[in-house]
Amino acid sequence: MQGGETPRSCLIRLALAGLVGLAGIAIALPAKADEDRPIQCGDVVFGARQLDQDLACETSPALTVLGDLDLNDFTVKCLLDEAAEQQGVVLAGHGAVVRNGTVEGCYRSVVLGGRGGHVVTQVAANGINRGISVESHGNRVAGNSASSRDNDAIRVEGAGNFVSQNTITSAGGDGINVRGRRNVLTNNEVRNVGEEGFDIRERFNEIVSNFISNSGDDGVQVRTGDNRIANNLILNSKGRGILIGGFESQPVGSNDIIGNHVAYGEQEGINVDAGFERQRIFNNVSVNNALDLRDQNPDCDDNLWVDNIFDTAEPADCID
DSSP: OOTTOOHHHHHHHHHHHHHHHGGGOOOOOOEEOOTTSOOOTTEEEOSEEEOOSOEEEOSSSSEEESSEEEOTTOEEEEOSOGGGOOEEEEEOSBSOEEEEEEEEEEEEEEEEOTTBOOEEEEEEEEEEEEEEEEOSSSOEEESOEEEESSSOSEEEOSSSOEEESOEEEEESSOSEEEOSSSOEEESOEEESBSSOSEEEOSSSOEEESOEEEOOSSOSEEEOSSSOEEESOEEEOOSSOSEEEOOTTOOOOSOOEEESOEEESOSSEEEEEOTTOOSOEEESOEEESSSEEEEEOSGGGTTOEEESOEESOEESGGGOO
């Protein structure tokens, strides 16, 4: 054993060495961050650690976190060419934490992978393809800022995630794109994105009490059923304030559209596409839009429009 090495770590080192030498194949293994030296690019961070300098990295990932990493107000910056699709800070395993700093210039700046249960908080994540990419389950993403040059500022592909109090001020694509189930997205602020403020592509999600302004397309697009869209403030959308349907939609299940305030949209305030039935649209305020409320099903089909406040609606005889 090397000085200070435990029998277990010695066995792990010898096993890795054997794998590296097997069949003459050279494998580049990430380094475990030694607690006695500063964290470096390419390290795997265990335990509770704190960054003590800015990092400019040509490794992918720039850092892998299996413990609790305090960025300590420093910046992790990716340097590889865009074509390399460089990952920034990757949370692996289960229950990793990254907080309090900046990750920028990466293809995907903060990636929540592994088995999930991670926490990302007080991080400014500025990416090329995604700022924050939630690829596992049961994570908490709260109090961050995120942006993306080409794609979504935040994408949620896992299930059971809590995404709250994040700020998005620019994205080439969607502000927050949801492709997993049973996620809760609340009290986020999304402004000036190229496409949808929120793009909901899966069932059983809750989008509650968010502020969405100046979306390049729809404020909230819901492409399937069994979601709850409640108490959101949606202003100045280039498309619809809330769209139920649209391209690549699947009209299954019902959605609850309750207590939202939608105004100053260039198209409909709230629109339900043909084929979406049994929608419940209650207690919304939709005013000063090109058309406030619209149901594209004949006679609203089985959709319920109840106690909404609006000026204009089509068809007027089944919308209340």
